[in-house]
Amino acid sequence: MSATAKKGAAKKDGANQPFIYRQFDQDKLRDALRKMYLIRQFEEGAEESYMRGLIHGTMHLSIGQEASAVGICLGLSDEDQITSTHRGHGHCIAKGADVSRMFAEFFGKTTGYCRGRGGSMHIADVSTGNLGANGIVGGGLPIAVGAALTAKKMKTGNVVVCFFGDGANNEGAFHEALNMAAIWKLPVVFVCENNGYGMSTSVARATAVPNIADRASAYAMPGVIVDGNVVSDVAEAMHEATERARNGEGPTLLECKTYRYRGHSKSDRNRYRTKEEIEEWMTERDPIEAFESQLMEFGVIDQNGIEEIRESVRKEIEAGIEFAKESPMPEVANLEKYVYTEQA
Template identity: 60%
Template structure:
């Protein structure tokens, strides 16, 4: 049977396309499980979920190698999975166990996996943006081939750090890709209320770099826009600002009555479910069937259940761990 050729970057194979479908489910089911545990009081602290935003994390990271780096945000579980983290060690971190990515010392907002190029989630809005620029500066000074992707939200673009960091990357032609996941709200502040520009990407003009608006709920669009930005970065032409228009289905954090938006608006965005849209594209292209799609989802569901078992069976840190790792 003739297959419809999908318009994706050359480096993306058919197997990779199916892997990405699985990865989007990993991101969603991981966060839904976390949501369930917080509701039941099984995990302490707080958490920020990226349900509904799976396409940008998966689509952007699909173009990255192990050597490439990312910086992430407080809403970072998806970026982490997309950059190669495994749900078991992530879940263990949320349970505060020693087998977690940060030995239980970081929790939801600070998962990092430096060896895999994940320079870390960040509890400070826009805190990771200058870090990404520093990582890109290392690549340039050491003449290394890696690029750094910097994820942040719409709210972060009103922080001074964003503007300072983008300007630095621009004047130094650094190999960094700024990915703004515009999920329409910085906590309760709607992007319409907090900025006067039509698109966050328009802010790129102020720094003399390309700004690209993309459908953040379309993984293929995200791959294509990222591919272009990475090619520009790797060839020494400097940074790009990508704006992924998307929506967070859940509240800001675990305690959010969502008084600042309507249920109708939420339903409109749920119709643009990035996983469902991608599944339909894959089926139409002959790469997936409904049965296979369901198999994938169930396999991921089991993987998340296993991650929970792993986390629950993992040891708690001892009080001796309190004072270790403060200094190198």
């Protein structure tokens, strides 16, 4: 396993720089790092609040997968849309959501993005183009294709990103969605975050092909594999897929190989993988550490700058939890509100 951060670090200038250093200005790159920290600390904060009994239900943490969420969303606008998964906190933050309203949702409060009706598994911020996490594996795939159909019909020029996990590639919805997106040449990018396990079942045991991206050939679209823990590699592949989509050339299947540090959900006893395996990913391939050292290498940020980001994120998380705690609970009398659209 190579230390991926060193990959593009041979030269500091010119055409040999990794993609993101050519594509984005330094503020944007520092903001990308900040978002990665925001995702990690948000999830750590959510986990702690759960342990302390402030949040009920369950949650699926994406700690370790931050480079994929941030790399994919780096070049998107608020008008570009995403569909997300049960492991969707990172996508929501990467797309621009406010962590205060996310915490408020997890706390079940009226100030939450879903007014306390959705929780972690349905977190969404439609105003930044996030059509929602989904409790059904593969549930978002056809919906993303439908959103892309709207983009094509209305000629908006927007791109739709469909996040899903390795588990979803064995759902029928995956195959139906990819096929339709391909025959109609829709502006959608299918992003598989392959973290190696669908709950406890490894990809090797569940999927007949070695890579999820291998399935792209069945639907006549490019299948691209990237190291999902390297922001620049993810963003570069995403850029090509987005260009292709915007040019009317149709969908791409992009596979980000990554790893989740935590269990599947809060009920996971981690019996299906070894401590050594988890340790290796955490110490050798952590996406935030890798991105940090690369940013420092290219002179985008120094140690002080990193400290400032960590500190400001820490404050934002604290304030977010405080906001959630203080926000009002929904009234039971409003239980049935939002089942149907209120009509005059």
